[in-house]
Amino acid sequence: xxxxxxxxADARQNVDKILGxxxxxxxxxxxxxxxxxxxxxxxxxxxxxxxxxxxxxxxxAAVMRVLSEGEKVLGGLDLTxxxxxxxxxxxxxxxxxxxxxxAVLEAALASLPPGRVQELHAKPAQRVDDLIRRGQxxxxxxxxxxxxxxxxxxHHVLHGAALDVAAGQLDRADAPHFISETILAAYTxxxx
Amino acid sequence: xxxxxxxxADARQNVDKILGxxxxxxxxxxxxxxxxxxxxxxxxxxxxxxxxxxxxxxxxAAVMRVLSEGEKVLGGLDLTxxxxxxxxxxxxxxxxxxxxxxAVLEAALASLPPGRVQELHAKPAQRVDDLIRRGQxxxxxxxxxxxxxxxxxxHHVLHGAALDVAAGQLDRADAPHFISETILAAYTxxxx
DNA sequence: AGTAAGTCAAACAGATGTGTTCGAGTTGTG
DNA sequence: CACAACTCGAACACATCTGTTTGACTTACT
Numbered sequence: 001x002x003x004x005x006x007x008x009a010d011a012r013q014n015v016d017k018i019l020g021x022x023x024x025x026x027x028x029x030x031x032x033x034x035x036x037x038x039x040x041x042x043x044x045x046x047x048x049x050x051x052x053x054x055x056x057x058x059x060x061a062a063v064m065r066v067l068s069e070g071e072k073v074l075g076g077l078d079l080t081x082x083x084x085x086x087x088x089x090x091x092x093x094x095x096x097x098x099x100x101x102x103a104v105l106e107a108a109l110a111s112l113p114p115g116r117v118q119e120l121h122a123k124p125a126q127r128v129d130d131l132i133r134r135g136q137x138x139x140x141x142x143x144x145x146x147x148x149x150x151x152x153x154x155h156h157v158l159h160g161a162a163l164d165v166a167a168g169q170l171d172r173a174d175a176p177h178f179i180s181e182t183i184l185a186a187y188t189x190x191x192x
Numbered sequence: 193x194x195x196x197x198x199x200x201a202d203a204r205q206n207v208d209k210i211l212g213x214x215x216x217x218x219x220x221x222x223x224x225x226x227x228x229x230x231x232x233x234x235x236x237x238x239x240x241x242x243x244x245x246x247x248x249x250x251x252x253a254a255v256m257r258v259l260s261e262g263e264k265v266l267g268g269l270d271l272t273x274x275x276x277x278x279x280x281x282x283x284x285x286x287x288x289x290x291x292x293x294x295a296v297l298e299a300a301l302a303s304l305p306p307g308r309v310q311e312l313h314a315k316p317a318q319r320v321d322d323l324i325r326r327g328q329x330x331x332x333x334x335x336x337x338x339x340x341x342x343x344x345x346x347h348h349v350l351h352g353a354a355l356d357v358a359a360g361q362l363d364r365a366d367a368p369h370f371i372s373e374t375i376l377a378a379y380t381x382x383x384x
Numbered sequence: 385a386g387t388a389a390g391t392c393a394a395a396c397a398g399a400t401g402t403g404t405t406c407g408a409g410t411t412g413t414g
Numbered sequence: 415c416a417c418a419a420c421t422c423g424a425a426c427a428c429a430t431c432t433g434t435t436t437g438a439c440t441t442a443c444t
Contacts, residue, residue, distance in 0.1 A: 008412055008419055031223065033401060044422040049403065142377070148361065149370050156352030157345060164344055178341050185334070186378035200389055200442055225431060236392045241433065 015051050017041045022062035027100045028166070030107035034058070056111055063108045063117070066101045067124050073097055074127050083135030084184055090131070091158075091183065092176045098128075099162035102155060128154065132187075141187040154183055207243050209233040214254035219292045220358070222299035226250070248303055255300045255309070258293045259316050265289055266319050275327030276376060282323070283350075283375065284368045290320075291354035294347060320346065324379075333379040346375055 021041035025032035034055050038048040052058040073094050079086040101124075108117050132150050135141035141150065161179050164170035170178070213233035217224035226247050230237040244250040265286050271278040293316075300309050324342050327333035333342065353371050356362035362370070 010412065011420060014421085034403090035401080046404090046423080047421055050420080053403090055402070145370055145373060149374075152352055152356055152361070153349060153374055156348045156355075160344055160348030160351075163348075169340065169344070178337055181337060181381075182341075182345055182378050185380060186374050188377060189373075202442065203390060206391085226433090227431080238393080238434090239391055242390075245433090247432070 011051070014041070014043055014047060018043060018048055018051060018058070019062055019065045022058055023066050023100065023104055026059065026062055026107040027066075027103035030103070030110055032107075059108050059111050060116070060120075063104055063112075063120055066104045067120060070094070070097055070101050070124050074124070079127070079131050083131060083138060083140045086131055087135070087183065087187075088180050090128070091180045095158055095161065095176050095179055096172075099158045102159050103162065106159075125151075135187065142189045144189060150187060153186060157182060203243070206233070206235055206239060210235060210240055210243060210250070211254055211257045214250055215258050215292065215296055218251065218254055218299040219258075219295035222295070222302055224299075251300050251303050252308070252312075255296055255304075255312055258289075258296045259312060262286070262289055262293050262316050266316070271319070271323055275323060275330060275332045278323055279327070279376065279379075280372050282320070283372045287350055287353065287368050287371055291350045294351050295354065298351075317343075327379065334381045336381060342379060345378060349375060 018037065018041040022032075022037050025037045025040050029036075034048060035045050037058070038045045041048070048058070052061060074090075077086075077089060077093060079090060105117060105121055108120075129147070129151055132141060132154075133147050136143050136147060136150075157179055161170060161175045165172050165175055210229065210233040214224075214229050217229045217232050221228075226240060227237050229250070230240040233240070240250070244253060266282075269281060269285060271282060297309060297313055300312075321339070321343055324333060324346075325339050328335050328339060328342075349371055353362060353367045357364050357367055
């Protein structure tokens with residue numbers, strides 16, 4: 001097991017099921033146990049340990065999984081136009097994925113060395129970061145607040161919206177519109 | 193122990209230290225153990241159990257503590273003027289307290305019956321809720337998004353700012369200004 | 385000063401989680 | 415078919431957390 005060489009088909013399939021379950025469980029509950037994840041994957045706990053040597057390794061693999069999914073979706077988007085429109089497209093097409101990724105990363109923060117998480121997160125986050133900085137440079141987004149803060153606001157509003165949806169306090173269909181309207185307004189200086 | 197009658201001075205003092213430590217620990221880590229809280233309070237674990245029959249009871253007491261602190265501060269504010277100015281005052285004077293209360297409530301959510309938390313939280317939250325609804329009614333805040341969502345946004349931005357400060361990614365002194373500027377802009381329809 | 389109230393460390397029981405081993409059963413693949 | 419790869423439940427050791435008891439110690443209050 002855990003040999004680089006070709007593994008049996010069902011084994012590869014199980015690894016896939018486990019990673020999917022891990023992402024789902026960890027984005028719902030950062031403290032999800034290994035048993036819980038194994039059960040959600042329809043797999044025995046021992047089988048899981050056959051593929052991942054420790055919970056920590058599993059969490060890291062789940063992070064890489066959700067990040068690569070994110071890369072795939074974000075890579076298919078055209079974010080080169082008007083920053084406002086680009087941000088709108090970004091939010092409407094993948095807010096749920098971004099929120100899920102954010103939740104898994106937060107879960108990872110509790111069981112992985114803190115530097116490791118930011119290291120993994122750095123590259124994919126760059127896309128959003130660049131978009132916001134470009135919007136500032138083009139004078140479309142406000143510059144009286146630092147880009148880091150604007151990124152953080154987007155991050156936390158997305159995460160919050162996901163929590164609200166999970167708690168039944170927000171209709172999933174309303175979320176992208178609400179988020180987009182809120183963020184675009186927040187990124188423009190208020191007319192006091 | 194746990195007699196309604198007059199208790200010794202040092203006992204009351206210890207209860208106070210324990211509650212303070214519980215609020216501090218739980219707002220930093222929702223899963224803080226009883227030992228951790230006892231140690232932070234400078235008190236033995238057994239002593240803590242002498243005052244609170246269970247972890248659950250301790251968490252509930254910590255929630256009541258932070259909420260009553262919040263009531264005290266919010267009660268001393270004049271929020272009757274221009275909703276924008278009132279919200280500005282509210283954020284600048286007590287964003288940290290609000291964020292801490294929010295974190296403790298989130299911690300409580302993991303160990304208390306879900307209904308109980310919202311029940312405890314309901315009355316103090318009403319103040320902020322009312323302010324936002326008044327702002328909408330007076331035409332100062334946008335009405336194309338529901339008040340519940342605006343409240344939720346404030347909530348999550350506050351929480352996020354507290355996390356950023358704790359992570360060293362945001363200067364504590366900058367936070368109130370950033371939050372206030374962001375929220376006021378978000379509460380106004382963007383000039384697309 | 386005397387007494388009750390309070391504190392505390394050590395040790396216990398029980399629950400839960402992680403990680404491992406064993407042995408038997410199952411299934412993909414050559 | 416045959417064998418290796420894989421799966422899986424049961425049980426283990428180890429750690430951590432909750433909650434309790436015991437017994438000795440200290441301290442507030444009258």
